[in-house]
Amino acid sequence: MLEIKNLHARIAEDGTEILRGVDLTVKAGEVAAIMGPNGSGKSTLSYVLAGREDYEVTEGDILFNGESILEMDPAERAAAGLFLAFQYPMEIPGVATMEFLKVAMNAQRKARGQEELKIPELMKRVRGAAEALDMDISMLKRPLNVGFSGGEKKRAEILQMKLLEPALCVLDETDSGLDIDALKIVADGVNALRSPDRTIVVITHYQRLLDYIVPDSVHVLYRGRVVRSGEKELAQELEKNGYAGLVGEAA
Amino acid sequence: MNIQTQIRRTAAEDALLQAFVERAEYLPGDTEVAEKRSAAVELLKRGLPNRKVEAWHYTDLRRLLSFVPAFDLTAHAAPREPLLAGSAVLPVLNGVAGEAQVPEGISVASVASKLTDGSLASLLGPADADDTVSAINSAFAADGFAVDIPAGTALERPIELQNVQAGGQVHTRFAVRAGEDAKATIVERQTGEGDALVSSVSHLDVGDGAEILYLIIQEQPEGASHLGQINVKIGKDAKLTLFVMNAGGKLVRQELRLVAEGEGSEFRLRGVNLLSGETHCDVTMVLDHVGPATVSTETIRNVVTDKAEGAFQGQIRVARQAQKTDAKMACNTLLLSDEGGFSSKPELEIFADDVACGHGATVTEIEADHLFYLMARGIDEKTARGLLVKAFVAEVIEELENEPVIEALEAKLDAWFAKHG
Ligand SMILES: Nc1ncnc2c1ncn2[C@@H]1O[C@H](COP(=O)(O)OP(=O)(O)OP(=O)(O)O)[C@@H](O)[C@H]1O
Numbered sequence: 001m002l003e004i005k006n007l008h009a010r011i012a013e014d015g016t017e018i019l020r021g022v023d024l025t026v027k028a029g030e031v032a033a034i035m036g037p038n039g040s041g042k043s044t045l046s047y048v049l050a051g052r053e054d055y056e057v058t059e060g061d062i063l064f065n066g067e068s069i070l071e072m073d074p075a076e077r078a079a080a081g082l083f084l085a086f087q088y089p090m091e092i093p094g095v096a097t098m099e100f101l102k103v104a105m106n107a108q109r110k111a112r113g114q115e116e117l118k119i120p121e122l123m124k125r126v127r128g129a130a131e132a133l134d135m136d137i138s139m140l141k142r143p144l145n146v147g148f149s150g151g152e153k154k155r156a157e158i159l160q161m162k163l164l165e166p167a168l169c170v171l172d173e174t175d176s177g178l179d180i181d182a183l184k185i186v187a188d189g190v191n192a193l194r195s196p197d198r199t200i201v202v203i204t205h206y207q208r209l210l211d212y213i214v215p216d217s218v219h220v221l222y223r224g225r226v227v228r229s230g231e232k233e234l235a236q237e238l239e240k241n242g243y244a245g246l247v248g249e250a251a
Numbered sequence: 252m253n254i255q256t257q258i259r260r261t262a263a264e265d266a267l268l269q270a271f272v273e274r275a276e277y278l279p280g281d282t283e284v285a286e287k288r289s290a291a292v293e294l295l296k297r298g299l300p301n302r303k304v305e306a307w308h309y310t311d312l313r314r315l316l317s318f319v320p321a322f323d324l325t326a327h328a329a330p331r332e333p334l335l336a337g338s339a340v341l342p343v344l345n346g347v348a349g350e351a352q353v354p355e356g357i358s359v360a361s362v363a364s365k366l367t368d369g370s371l372a373s374l375l376g377p378a379d380a381d382d383t384v385s386a387i388n389s390a391f392a393a394d395g396f397a398v399d400i401p402a403g404t405a406l407e408r409p410i411e412l413q414n415v416q417a418g419g420q421v422h423t424r425f426a427v428r429a430g431e432d433a434k435a436t437i438v439e440r441q442t443g444e445g446d447a448l449v450s451s452v453s454h455l456d457v458g459d460g461a462e463i464l465y466l467i468i469q470e471q472p473e474g475a476s477h478l479g480q481i482n483v484k485i486g487k488d489a490k491l492t493l494f495v496m497n498a499g500g501k502l503v504r505q506e507l508r509l510v511a512e513g514e515g516s517e518f519r520l521r522g523v524n525l526l527s528g529e530t531h532c533d534v535t536m537v538l539d540h541v542g543p544a545t546v547s548t549e550t551i552r553n554v555v556t557d558k559a560e561g562a563f564q565g566q567i568r569v570a571r572q573a574q575k576t577d578a579k580m581a582c583n584t585l586l587l588s589d590e591g592g593f594s595s596k597p598e599l600e601i602f603a604d605d606v607a608c609g610h611g612a613t614v615t616e617i618e619a620d621h622l623f624y625l626m627a628r629g630i631d632e633k634t635a636r637g638l639l640v641k642a643f644v645a646e647v648i649e650e651l652e653n654e655p656v657i658e659a660l661e662a663k664l665d666a667w668f669a670k671h672g
Pocket residue numbers: 011018036037038039040041042043044045054087
């Protein structure tokens with residue numbers, strides 16, 4: 001279960017406050033959708049969850065399964081089960097994707113006290129996950145995300161998510177940049193991960209993704225706060241009327 | 252005229268000259284060798300170069316060489332496991348040639364024997380007034396190996412020349428001649444245990460059409476001073492890849508003096524400098540393109556941590572007749588600490604008119620975004636940094652296109668990073 005309580009965060013460099021008291025609870029087994037206009041702080045929230053150093057939490061707390069994760073670094077949070085699928089996955093030259101997957105999977109296994117996977121078993125899992133996402137395995141020989149198309153990058157994020165089996169998944173606009181077939185493949189991948197002990201947060205602008213990944217709750221982030229929460233119908237309402245009405249209420 | 256003659260000698264300069272007085276009568280060589288040694292000592296009497304000497308601008312040897320130990324002739328050094336499995340090892344142990352594994356068809360002789368009969372006298376230096384490395388080495392060099400790879404021989408086993416010091420002073424020579432169309436992989440290992448002063452001068456003659464991969468791996472301990480030099484001649488249509496890795500030592504100067512003599516040769520220099528602690532490491536290359544249509548590329552990657560300092564001076568001279576020369580030089584540094592630094596000085600002297608020469612240098616830090624991405628996947632900070640640093644240098648290693656070599660060098664990288672990352 002994820003509990004975000006009165007979370008305030010600012011940009012470390014210049015002190016600009018971006019999150020201004022976010023409250024949000026997502027129970028285990030549930031999928032929450034976060035929507036909101038451009039620049040409202042959705043990606044910032046995802047980065048703060050993942051522990052990016054560019055942001056400082058000035059107030060509030062983030063609890064994962066009842067424990068605060070604020071003091072953990074990004075690697076510790078990941079080992080505790082958090083996974084962020086980036087809105088803009090970074091290109092990392094010189095680090096082969098396969099090597100990266102091996103190191104990441106085994107780092108998390110080690111942190112959780114599990115035995116490291118041997119190469120053949122690892123390859124088998126990677127191959128299986130890549131096939132399910134309709135990804136070309138030869139891509140994994142290339143440096144991480146370097147020269148991947150927009151859609152390939154998004155798929156590669158979901159591939160990592162499947163392999164790392166996180167307990168808390170945060171997907172930041174994974175649907176943007178995907179063609180319709182890819183959207184369905186990725187949504188199937190996410191749905192396959194739905195389970196009673198997993199919490200999923202989906203950030204999106206579009207109802208279309210939520211047709212495939214049906215959320216248990218929908219939340220609107222505006223100027224760094226959750227200004228409205230509802231059930232899946234809220235997304236349809238937003239699709240129809242935009243944010244104008246809501247924004248008026250909040251202001 | 253040298254103003255340094257008026258300056259008081261440093262303790263190190265005194266110690267060097269005194270050592271020669273003590274060692275001279277025991278050094279091997281015929282009269283010609285003895286004369287060469289005396290000439291070398293004459294240069295040393297003028298004092299060690301300081302930063303006002305252009306070739307030594309980044310390495311003020313007079314100041315940095317603060318300690319010259321006495322010879323330690325009783326110290327014992329043992330051969331090392333070779334870098335590449337199955338190599339024929341030719342070990343020089345604390346300055347003395349040990350038992351050599353000689354691959355079939357190759358002739359190997361000790362440098363001591365070749366100094367005694369005078370046949371190596373012509374290799375003794377110094378080549379010019381700035382050639383302090385060869386001057387020190389020529390004064391004292393007592394042993395090493397001379398290797399002759401006959402024309403047309405393709406060596407399956409790599410040859411590994413080892414210079415293993417156990418403290419005191421060690422001055423070693425290697426001379427490798429690869430005949431026409433010969434093919435070989437040669438590793439030169441510079442390592443040891445003590446706070447030694449090491450000088451090691453090598454000669455590599457790459458015959459017409461030969462293909463040579465020559466790797467210099469310098470891993471001296473923290474307290475050692477290492478003065479290295481390789482003198483290379485590249486023949487017509489020959490291919491030479493020279494890989495240099497510096498991963499140790501307190502004061503390191505590695506000189507690369509190359510002449511692309513024959514027409515149509517290809518030369519690649521790939522350098523990796525892994526600098527930590529208070530190391531000072533200077534790689535200085537002078538490459539003469541003499542033959543027409545010679546191609547060269549030089550790529551240097553540096554990783555600097557702690558208070559380490561490094562420099563790369565790359566001088567490419569293209570002679571008037573060396574038309575169609577193509578030379579590309581790049582020096583990239585990954586700076587991991589604010590207290591360290593790396594200077595790069597490319598220099599092109601072009602006397603021909605139809606040539607393509609270029610150079611570039613960058614200094615960067617680890618990208619915070621990249622680090623965050625890796626850590627967000629559960630990779631701890633140290634390992635993540637290690638991956639990024641390795642990625643930075645592995646690129647040049649992978650260009651060697653030789654699996655066992657790449658694996659062995661990457662293992663060295665991992666070991667260095669486990670210790671210093
Ligand atoms: N590191 C940063 N430096 C400067 N400004 C930042 C930084 N991070 C976020 N911001 C600003 O904070 C605001 C929120 O950005 P954020 O990326 O969280 O929005 P978003 O809701 O994800 O928008 P979108 O829907 O366009 O992805 C924006 O105005 C953005 O410019």
